[in-house]
Amino acid sequence: MTDTLTRSTVDNGFRSVRSAYLAACRGAERGQAVEKAASCEAYADLWHAVSVLLYADEPGLALELCLRVEERTRQRAVLGLLRARIAHANGQPLVARDLARSVLDERALSLRTRHLALAELVAAEVGLEQYDVAAALLREHGFDGEVPDGPEAPYLLAARGALHVAAGRRRPGVEDYLECGRRLVDGGVRNPAVIPWRSRAALAALGDRRRELAKVLAEQELIEARGWGTSRAVGIALHAVASTRDGEEAVELLGESVDLLSLSTARAELLRAREDLAQIVRAGRDLTRQEAKIAWLARSGYSNKQISERLFLTRRTIEFHLSGVYRKLGLSGRHELRVALPDQFGDQSA
The missing domain is CATH 1.10.10.10 (Winged helix-like DNA-binding domain superfamily/Winged helix DNA-binding domain)
Structure with a gap:
């Protein structure tokens, strides 16, 4: 088997999947984008197709697509990276870590693939609370300072921002998320399902006592998330908005966030929303x-x-x-x- 079917099939399919990917990045035409992505048959389209399905909170379809196209290609590194992304979306940081690490161990990698695998590995290590390991990875690959421009830069910035926040360094975490967002927006990406940078920056900003910034970011993300309409995107955004509210309004919004996240595969986000809701309810109920x-x-x-x-x-x-x-x-x-x-x-x- 070759990496492609026929030249005409690949060219026609690429235009279709590419248009679906661009629409998904803008946060538009979710139903049509998913339909186009799920029908992908060529390896040349696979990255964009899987990305669309992950943005649409369809990791199951994304995995099926990888398995279907796997027989047509020898590009194991990219397939491994895609599977790491799928595991991440499914809330499986151990699986994501092992897959991303295997990709990084490959010698013949493009720079973009290597950097994207690094971002996945750092994010997985943060999810597993291995902060020293994540920091060492960034230093080893030269990303403990400036992050050069490139399509992989937002993912590296988001992973580093998550590390900063998890380690208690909220101010640099906010700055990394904001820079991640700037680069995404400059590239025409508005959909928070790509990276929920506004929500993450908002939660970090609250911890840094920058409440007004947090409110603006959270409300902007909720607007964009509702436009895209997945349970995951809206649930994550509602959690951030709830964190900028008080009293019964915060409880109501967090409850809605938990309900929506329960319908998705966003396990880590669901756990955090549940913990915040439990804290507010318990504290308000138990104390005079x-x-x-x-x-x-x-x-x-x-x-x-x-x-x-x-x-x-x-x-x-x-x-x-x-x-x-x-x-x-x-x-x-x-x-x-x-x-x-x-x-x-x-x-x-x-």
Whole structure:
């Protein structure tokens, strides 16, 4: 078997799949794009076709396509990279890591394939909480500083941004996500299903106390995600929007995010949304108003003496209420309040 069918079939198919890919990058014509991509028969079209199916939250169809075209090509490295992307979309970081690592071990790789495999491997290591390994990979390949222009650059920036945020470096994480977005937009890519950079930047910005930036980014992404219409894209965007809201509105939006993500294969995103929802509901339900107010002040860095002066209560009363907070939330002490009480809890305690 050859890598292609006939020249005329490949040329006609490439134009069709290419147009589907460009439409998907703009966030348009999802149904038609999926139909064109799923009918791909030539290896020359495979990258664009699989990309369309992944953007449309159809990893099952993407895998079927890879298996169907696999017999027609000897390009095992690219097939391995595509399967790593599919595993990533399915929430399988271990599988994605092994596949991406196998691709990087190949000697005869194009620079683009090598860099895309590196981005997948770094993202998988971050998902597995192997932050030192991810950082070492970026240093080894020269991506701990400037990231040169190229079609693979947004993926490298997104992977590095995820590493920064996971390691607690929110400011450089935000900057990497924003630069990722700038390059995508410059290339005509508006669809957040390609990389949800606005949502990721918004969540990081909240941790960096840049709430207004987070609100703008999250709301922009929700508009684009609803235009594309997949459960994954809208669910991820709703999580970010909910994180910029307070009280019952935050709970309602997070609940909607969880419902939508449950319909997709976005396992990591679903877990994060569920955790945030559980924190808000648990904190708001279990604590009295006085406990909530004291807990929030303690979370914000106030000492017991400062809280007692602010609320006109004795220090012993503050200590009593904080003991109740720790007991109800299952905490061992003050240092765990920042994790237990999300940012949205502050306005509920006011």
